[in-house]
Amino acid sequence: MRHKWIWTNVTAAAVLVTLLLVLATLGLNLITRHGKTVRTPDFTNLTVSQAKELARQGKVHVKVTDSVFVRRLPGGVVYRQLPLAGSKVKEGRSIFLTINSVVPRKVVMPNLLGYSFTESRAELKNRGLNLGRLNYVRDIATNTVLGQSCEGREVKAGDLVVSGSLIDLKVGVSSEDNTTVVPKLIGMKFTGAVDALHEKFLNVGRLRFDDNVRTYADSTNAFVYKQDAAAGASKNFGAAVNLYLTLDKAKLPEE
Numbered sequence: 001m002r003h004k005w006i007w008t009n010v011t012a013a014a015v016l017v018t019l020l021l022v023l024a025t026l027g028l029n030l031i032t033r034h035g036k037t038v039r040t041p042d043f044t045n046l047t048v049s050q051a052k053e054l055a056r057q058g059k060v061h062v063k064v065t066d067s068v069f070v071r072r073l074p075g076g077v078v079y080r081q082l083p084l085a086g087s088k089v090k091e092g093r094s095i096f097l098t099i100n101s102v103v104p105r106k107v108v109m110p111n112l113l114g115y116s117f118t119e120s121r122a123e124l125k126n127r128g129l130n131l132g133r134l135n136y137v138r139d140i141a142t143n144t145v146l147g148q149s150c151e152g153r154e155v156k157a158g159d160l161v162v163s164g165s166l167i168d169l170k171v172g173v174s175s176e177d178n179t180t181v182v183p184k185l186i187g188m189k190f191t192g193a194v195d196a197l198h199e200k201f202l203n204v205g206r207l208r209f210d211d212n213v214r215t216y217a218d219s220t221n222a223f224v225y226k227q228d229a230a231a232g233a234s235k236n237f238g239a240a241v242n243l244y245l246t247l248d249k250a251k252l253p254e255e
Helices: 002-034 049-057 117-126 190-199 217-219
Strands: 038-039 061-068 076-083 088-090 094-100 106-108 130-137 144-150 160-162 166-173 179-182 203-209 222-225 235-238 240-246
Touching: 049 061, 049 094, 061 076, 061 179, 117 130, 117 166, 130 144, 190 203, 190 222, 190 240
Parallel strands: 061 094, 130 166, 203 240
Antiparallel strands: 038 088, 076 094, 106 160, 144 166, 179 235, 222 240
16 A cells, blocks of 8 residues: 555656646747747838738838938838848847938948958948948958048048948958858848858959849849859959849749
8 A cells, every 4th residue: 555655656746747847848938939930031122011011921020220322222111131031030039120211311431440341341331331342452450441432432430421322441351361252142132142242251243134123123122043153162352253133033043
């Protein structure tokens, strides 16, 4: 009788411990959304209301945090997003949007001289400016900004420039630390491909658009179906990668 009582209590304790572990695991998953990741939708060229609806379907949230002015793009549509389209994020994550302003506004040009490329790129985005071309020159300090210009003219700290302008940077590169790897751009929209190249210290080269790309909005919606430098190839800092873009998804190569 005593033996049976002991086993009954041991069994009950084991069941209780198992139940507590299951409840703890479920609670932890609920709090952290463990394993619940989604791909970030592509919000570019959508209105804010369209972006919110797509975000709801994609189980994320959107927040408008900045605006730029791009003359050839309709006012009020999404110009850029962070994280980029296709990024893996947790459900409920906020995606930060930069929209195209209806009227141009001017911003104060920051002083980027002496700062790293990464810091300068982040500062340009914070000011609503876009990184243009990276012009590398021989210098002991690799990826340190040595000059800043807009439309071929030097632009100084404190100058007013139109929001969304392209800012070209003169950047140092040493003779030893001067190579990078080409990223995979196939399937990316144009702005995403530009960002991916800049992250690897590369430039956009010639752009070849299909005949189905007729307007500026089409060009921002077009995606890369071919790149002249293969993903993983080694390139010098500042090298250009030519891109081929289309609206026809049938041109995308099979994985």
